[in-house]
Amino acid sequence: MTLFDCDSTLSAVEGIDELADAPEHQRQIADLTEQAMDGDIPLEEVYGRRLELVGPTRDEVRSVKSRYKANAVPDAQAVIAALHHLDTETWIVSGGLLEPVAEFATWLGVPADRVRAVETHFDPLDGDWWDGSTQPRYADHGRCELTTTDGKAEVIRRSVTSGGRRLFVGDGVSDLAAADEVDLFAAYAGVVARPAVVDHAPVVITSESIAPVLALAIGPGRVRELVGGPHDHVARTCLDGIDDGALRFNDPDLGRRFAASAS
Amino acid sequence: MFNILISDNLGADGIAVLEAAEDVTVEVRTGLSEDELVDIIGDYDGLLIRSGTQVTARVLQAGNRLRVVGRAGVGTDNVDVDEATRNGVIVMNTPGANTIATAEHTFALLMATARKLVPAHNSLADGRWERSAFTGHELKGKTLGIVGFGRIGQVVAVRAQAFEMTVLAYDPFVSERIGREARVELVDLDDLLAASDFVTLHTALSDETTNLINAETLATMKPGAVLINAARGGLVDAAAVAASLDADHLGHAAVDVYDVEPPADDHPLVGHPKVLHTPHLGASTAEAQRSVAIEIAEQTLDALRGTRIVNSVNMAFPPGLDFARANRFITLAAKMGKLQAAMADAQIEQVELELYAADAEELMRPVAAGLLKGVLECAMGDSVNFVNAPLVARERGLKISRSVGLGQADYRNQITCRVNWGDGERTVSGVVFSDDHPRIVQVSNYRLEADPTGTVLLMLNNDVPGVIGDVGGVLGEHQINIGEWRLGRNPERSEALSFINLDSAPEVDVIERLRSLDAVTKAVVVDL
Incomplete structure (x- = not known):
C-alpha cells in the first residue's frame, strides 16, 4: 500500500494558501503554512487561523480542486494508475480540506473512501441567505487529528486498516511524524525541500517527477517488468530518474539493500 | 378552493391539469394591462404566467390572497421577485422542462454549421448548384468543449459522444465523479478553449459569467473553431465575436440568444455571413411547451396545497431538497x-x-x-x-x-x-x-417528551405536592379536558415544567386563575 500526502506532494500547491486572494492575506497565510510545514510552529495553532483570515465560501473551497489539478506534480496520475495495475492500494492522508482533496483524488484515480482530510463546515445563515443567491461561508472545521502536527500518525494507525507493506510519501514535518506508523517514509522534495524533513527521512525523492515512488513501492525489479506495457512511460521515467540520482538514501543500509535489489 | 388566474398563453395540457383538480377554479385572461391585473388579482391564490405578464410591485401588493406566481419557463425577469418575497408570495419556474429541447437545438446549430446547411439551402433556393462551395467538416474525432456542465451540458455531451466526438467540459462546481460517469474530462476554461473545435455554452448568467467569451478568451480559441450559444446572450461579447470572425480567427458562430431580445437592427452578429442565428428557439418544441405547462400547473397546485415546493426562486430551499x-x-x-x-x-x-x-x-x-x-x-x-x-x-x-x-x-x-x-x-x-x-x-433544563400539537398549556411550578390536583381542578371546573400531561423536573428538583395538551382552549380568566395558584410561577397557552 502507498500513502500520499496531498499538498506540495501530489500537487505543487498548498490548498489553503490558494484560497487567499488579497495580497496581504496571501503573504500572511503562506507564512503560517510554511512555518507549520517546517515545524517552527505547531500546525494546530495555525490551522483555523488561516481559514478564518480568508472566510472562504463553499464554492471558493470547491474551486481549490482546479488548482490541485492544474498543479499536479509530474507523473502523479501515471504513478497511481501503475500502482493500481499492480494491485497496490493507494491512499491520501492530507491536512488539506476534504472536499477539494477528495475531488483531486478522484481525478488522480484514488478512491474517495481512501482519502482522509479535514472536513469544513459552512454557515448557511450568513448574509442574505433566504433567496439562495448568497453562498454559505466557512464557519469552522471538523475536529480532527489531521489539523495537528502529530495527527497523521494517529489517523494512519486508526483508519488505514488494510494490510500490506506501507510506504508513505510526503514533504512536511507532519508527514515525517507519521514515519513510525509505516514501513517506509519517503520525503518528496520535488516541490519543496524542507531541511527538517529531508535530513531525517530514510530516503528522499529529489526529482520533480514523482515517478521514483514506484520503485520504492514495488521494487525496481517489478518496475522494469512494466516497461513495454501500458505503463511503459512512467516506468521508464522512474528508472531513468533513479539512474540520474533521483533517490537519495539517508539510511545507508536501506540504500545498500535497494541497490542490491536493483542490480 | 383555490382560484388560479392564467394571464399568458399556457399550453392546453397545463390548463387541463388545473381543470381536473377538484379544489381549483381556473380562469384564463390574457392581454391584461397592469391596471386591469391590479383590479382583479385580489381574487386569486395563484397566478400562472409566461414571459408576457409583468408582475409588478403594484400587482403583488394588490394580491391579498396571492400565494404563488408560477412561471412556465425559466426566466423570471418579468416578476418583481423581491416584492413577492416581502409579500410572502412564492415565485417558481420550471428550469428542467427545457433541457432536451435546448440540447437538441444546440446540436441542430452545431450540425448545421459544420455542414453549412443554411447557405447551401439558400444557394439552391436561388437556383444555383454549387457543390464545392459548401464542403463541410465531420464531427467524428473533433473535440467539443462544453462550458457549464449542468443538466443541459450533460445531455449535449451524450449526443456528442454518439457522434464519436471527444468531450471536454468546464464547470468548477461539478464533481469529478459526474465527469467520470459521463466519460467527459473536466478541465479549466483556458484548456477547454485552447483544445476545442466546437465550444458550446450552457452556463447561467451571473456576474462571473457575463462576457465570459470576450476578445481575450476568443484569442485563446483554436483558429477556425465554432462558437455556439443557446444559453444566454450576456455570456458573449457580441462585438468581439464579430471582430474575431472578421479577422478569420473564429471560424463560425451559431447563436440563439441575444443580450436584448429581439436584437437591435445593428446587432453585430445578426446578418453576419459567418453566423447562423435563430430567434431564441431553444425551448420552442411542442414537447417542451407541453411539459413546462404541465409542470408549472402541478408545481403551483402542490405549493398551494402545501404538499411539495420545488423550483422556488425566492425560498430558502436548496435545489434537490x-x-x-x-x-x-x-x-x-x-x-x-x-x-x-x-x-x-x-x-x-x-x-x-x-x-x-x-x-x-x-x-x-x-x-x-x-x-x-x-x-x-x-x-x-x-x-x-x-x-x-x-x-x-x-x-x-x-x-x-x-x-x-x-x-x-x-x-x-x-x-x-x-x-x-x-x-x-x-x-x-x-x-x-x-x-x-x-x-x-x-x-x-427540563427533559421531557411532549407532543407539540394543538392547544398546549405550558406551566412552570414549584415542585411540591398537590399542583397537578389543583390545576386539574381548575381546568375541570371549566370543562377543559386534559389530553396528555408531560412533566419535566429540573436537576435540583425544586421546579417542574408541565407540558399539557388540552382538548380545548381555556379562556383568559382560566389562565389567570392558574397563574394565581401559589405553586405556579408561569402559565401560558399556545396553539401549536
Missing part, C-alpha cells in the same frame, strides 16, 4: 419558534440554531425560515409565512445564526434553538421522527 423530509423539520421548527415566543418574557431579539442531522447543512436554511415564522407569528399572525419570514425578521432586527454546542445531541434528527431577549434566554430542543409526530424533548 427532499421536501417531505424537510417539511417535517420545518413544521417542528415553526412550532418551536411559536413555543419560544409564547414563553419569552420580552420580545425575542436573537435566535440561535443548531441542527443534528446527516443533511444538516442542506436543511439549515429551511429550518431557520420555519423557526423565524414561528417566532414572528405570535406578533404578526398570518401576514408572516415561510417565504417572507427571513426578510421580515431582518427588517425587524431579529437575528438568526447557526450555532454549535447549544445542547446535547441525544437524537439523530434534532433541532435545538436558543432565543435571547433583554436579559433572558431559553433553549428548546425538538426531534423529528419518521412517523410525522415530532416531539419536544427539552425546554430550558
